[in-house]
Every structure is written in structure tokens, then in C-alpha cells.
Amino acid sequence: MSLAMSNITRRFGQTEVLRGIDLDVAKGELIALLGPSGSGKTTLLRIIAGLDWPDAGNLSFEGQDWLLKTAAQRKIGMVFQHYALFPHMTVRENIAFGLTVLPRAQRPGKAQIAETVQRLLTFLQISQLADRYPSELSGGQRQRVALGRAMAIEPRVLLLDEPFGALDAQVRRDLRRWLRSVHDSAGITTIFVTHDQEEAFELADRVVVMNGGVIEQIGRPDQIYDHPATPFVARFLGLTVELPVVMKAGRAEAAGFDLTALPRRALPEGPATLFLRPADIQPVADPAAPFHLTEISSTGALLRVVAESDSGCRIEAEVPRRDGHGLETGMNVSLCAVAGQIFPGLASQRASSPVAAETTPHALKENRL
Template identity: 60%
Template sequence: MSIQVANIHKTFGSFVALDQVSLDFPTGALTALLGPSGCGKTTLLRIIAGLETADSGQVILAGEDASDTHVRQRRVGFVFQHYALFRHMTVFENVAFGLRVKPRRERPKEAEIRQRVHRLLDLVQLDPLANRFPSQLSGGQRQRVALARALAVEPKVLLLDEPFGALDAQVRKELRRWLRRLHDELHITSLFVTHDQEEALEVADQVVLMNRGRVEQVGTPNAVYEQPATPFVYGFLGAVNTFHGRIEGAHLRVGEATLAHSEDQGEVASGAQAVAFARPHELTIITDPGHDAGIAASVVRILSFGASTRVELDSLTPASDSELPIHYEVMLPRDQIQALKLVEGQRVRLVPSRIRIFQSQAA
């Protein structure tokens, strides 16, 4: 089923939760609504489900305005962060519940219900646990039961609100891989809310970045990570190093240092105040004391994890509005770190291999 929202506006008192949001969710795709707490992503999901009403705007399902359609008529499956399983019911009974409470003329026969529930439990790899109660399951197993229950009523749309938010990191990782495989089998148009950047980038076909009730960027995981449209998107998606300065021709002047850039500046004119970003893997560490390019910094910590090493550094030039140092992070292959022979306290220079520049909002 196709989903569109057009000019959705929603306030809670004086707080604007959604500010004229318009989106088109691809049919059969898994879309992540990503953003910080309070950005409006869960409110948007609830409006699409029919659990919340917009002040203005439209929810269009399969080409028809469903803004005033009751939640039961929207054919939407909903999975919450906190499972919401019936504790007094077995796994089987939880999954069968939505089928058994349908109006008599829509309710499948008992034999069909049993067949459908066992098929779903097999799909979510829990059929052997059909007679257990929720208290006898792990957190990850409970969430899979909740997903099977949502799928039992054969929804046209699946909505998931922080589905793995209550689980520990390792279980989250396993379940999001499992969810991706499950979606590839079912191809149900699905939306899931998350504030976990890695989760969104790993699982989704499309990512919608939201901030303060507005959409910042929409695109594939690769597009939003590699080509962030705004400073917010750059800063929210993964680790990033930030440089504040002024554009001087083909350079960004940061204090007494200059950083060369080769990409199109867009609307950032020479002389304008600007902010630039570089990912940790886009910074090179220069140990030659005679080298004067880039930013002067001091090594604070060297942390090795597997094949990569993270180096944390402090700028030797304070921020313009503070005496505190600016912090930087560099990721390098372990063999490269060994060749550099870095030690804590060592003075080095940081030279970006690539920086992305935006004109400062205050400029």
C-alpha cells in the first residue's frame, strides 16, 4: 500500500510537533523515521496509524484520503517499543488475539486461525515456544511475538515505534538484521521510528531525517550519510569533526590555520563565516614537526578496536568563544597507527582529505 502525508501540522499547546510535513513513502519499502527525541517522528507515525489526529493536513493511503478513517479501517499493524503482550495469554494466544476479536463475518474459522498463527510463529522462528507465556521469553523473543501479532491481521502497512529500544545492544543488532530479512520476504510497506543512526542506516531502504517537527532530508542510507543536505544531518549521522571559520578563496580559515577544500562551495561566498565537517576517516594525522598545514592538535587517547584505531585529540588553538579546546576524532587502520608511532601528548597536525562546508546561520 502506498502512503503519503500532505501538509501535516500538529501542535500540543504551544509546542509545534509537526510543521507542515509532506512525505511520500515508497510502496513495499522499509522507511526509517530518524531524529532526536521530540522531533515529531512518533507523532507522525501515530497520525498515520490513526491513533492521533492532525490539526490540519492529509493522510493518503492507497491514493485515498484516510484522514478521518478509523484506525480499525486503515489495515495498519502497529508494534510498540514495550511489547504490550497479554501476560495471561500464551505466545499462540497473543498472536491469535487480533484474529479472534474480528467481527463474526470477518473472522476466519478456527482451523484457519491456527494455521495462520503457526505459519507466523514459524516465520519469526518461535513456533516451538507457542505454549509459553511472555514471562518465559527473552526481550528479543517478546518483540518477535509482538511483530507476529501485528502481522496476523494481514496489515497493508506495518508501523514500528522504536521496536528494539528496550533491548540491549547485542540483541538489537541481531533483531534488526532479522527484521531486514523478514521485510525482504514479506515486502509490506513499513515505517519504523528510531533515534539510533546505525539502526536506520543498516535496516532501511529510505531514511527520513527529522528535526524540530520538520523534514531535514529524505534519501537512501548511502545518500543521507555521504551527501548530508544540512549541518544538522551531518552532525546527527555518525561521528563528525566540526571546524568553524571564514572562507578565504579556496580555503577555510580556522584561527591561524587554513584548510583547503576542493568541492563546490555552493552559496558560501568568500569572506563568509562558515562551518565545515569531516568524518573521522577523512582526517589525516601528520607527525612531521616541519609541516605547517592543517590544524595543530595534541593526542589525548589512542583506542584500538580490531582492525581500526580511534585517536582522540585536542586542538592546540582554543575555540574563538571559549578557552576550552576543541576535540577531534580520527579513525585509521591499525597498521597505519603503528607506522606513525603515536603517543599520548604528542603534537601533530590534522589535515582533512575532504571537508563539507556550509555557511554559518549566524553569518
């Protein structure tokens, strides 16, 4: 492993911001730290960068104890949300800055610095901006310059803290695709912080979902999306419909629901909670069903429908508009779940109790808490 963390703990006063973080990052890997505000993502990034120190735990890079090294000795490249460019320096001078302030014994000559800067300007496709000042650049261009400055020192690890948070949606989409191609070309071990799951899933090799100072799940983007390991991850990733069910012989059952499309689960018999995305629920006309449609609204591509039962159960679903022509308010429907995640017991009474998506040792490792 390139970077290894074990039992990283950090407190601010009585608040435990990190509670025993264990994480290994392979050389050349791109990792996303994903979670809501206050989950500990930025604090962990600052500890890796040498800008903060843990109260307990170990941090090593290629076998070297990084807790014995300063930020400068770790040779970290860091990109912040708000760029932190020097306004009085041109793009060329901003990118060169990290090289010009190295100790004399490590500092390259002027010609070598100029060559490195020109190579990065070309690599990042901003050669035409070399003599402009930050005030003359767009947000996306400033972010490219910030990345160039971080890469100029040939960092061992590149850290990005909400790198696209200050940009509009279209620029964010364009830049993250660009960043992925830059990462693949440069091969730098990269860790970035985000609260945007779409950003994390599109960019990262693996996603680390954090909550309340702990890691809830680690895995590949598609694995986490399809098989959330805890109720928190399920809710965070949009499984907002929570349905009490009963497990019988590995099958979930609930009145008014057709759950036969869900695979059998190795769960104890008795009460459980099924987490569903609204788009994974299909209403099917059924005069004998206990649910009836009370609301139907269109967003253009989708129909958002609400189904209620006489017992007070209220379910929201999303249906492609072209598939919902026969739906009308007042009609009775059964609800077919095409995908979902089940946790034993009542989820509201549980902290975290993952159901492994697979049963192989590799899958259990990837879905660890």
C-alpha cells in the same frame, strides 16, 4: 505512492509538535523516522495509525482519505517498544488475537486462524515457543511474537515504534537483520521510529531525519551519511568538528588545514563552516604548521588526538592506531581533511541551509527539506 502525507500539523496546547510534514512512502518500502526525542516521530506514527489526529493536513493511502477512517478501518499493524503482549495468553493465542476480535463478517474460521498462526510461527522461526507464555520468553522472542501478532491481520502498513529500544545491543543487532529479511519476504510497507542512526541506516530503504517537528532531510542511508543537508543533520550524524573556513573559487581554506582533498563546491565566496567527523581528520607532521598535539590517548583500535593552535583553535581527531605510530605530544602538525560538508556562512547563525550532494533533479528531490 502507497502512503501520502501533506502539510501534517499537530499542536498540543501552544506547542507545535509537527510543523507541516510532507512525506510519500512507496508500496513495500521500509522507511525509518530518525531523530532525537521530541522531534515528532512518534506523534507522526500515531497519526498514521489512527491513534491521533492532525490539526491540519492530509493523509491518504492508495488514494483513500485515511483521516475519514478509524484505526480499525485502516488495517494497521503496530509493534511497540515494550511488546504489549497479553500475559495470560500463550504465544499462539497472542498471535491469533487480532483475527479473533475481527467483526463476525470479516473473521476467518477457527481452522483458517490456526493455519495462519502456524504459518507465522514458522515464518518467524518461533514454532517451538507456540505454547509458552510471555513471561517464559526472552526480550527478543517477545518482540518476534509482537511482530507476528501485528502481521496476522495482513496489515496494509506495518508501524514499529522504537521496536528494539528495550533490548541489549547484541540482540538488537541480530533482530534488525532478521526484521530486514522478514520485511523483504513479506513485502509489507513498513515505517519504524528510532533515535539510533546505526539501526536506521542498516534497516531502511530511505531515512527521514526529523527535528523540532519538521523533516530536515530524506534520502538513502549512504546519501544522508555522506551528504547531510543541514547543520542539524551534520551534527546529529557525528560531524562534531565545526571549522570556520573561507571559500575562494569553490575551495575551502583555513590556516593549518589541508583541504585540497575536498571537492569544489558551488558556494558563494566568503565565510563558511566546514563540518568534519574526527575520523576524517589526519594529522601530518609539519614543523611549520600552526597546530601542535597536546593529547594522545588510545582506545585500542584508535588513537584519539587533540591538536591546538596558538590562536586557541582546538581540534579533536581519530586515527587508526597502526597509522599513528609517529605521532607524539608537542609535535607540530598540519591537519588534512579527507571528507566533510560545507555550509555557507556561520552555521551557529543559520537555521537550515542545505548544500546538495549532487546537482541532478533526482538528488535535489531526495535531499529536500
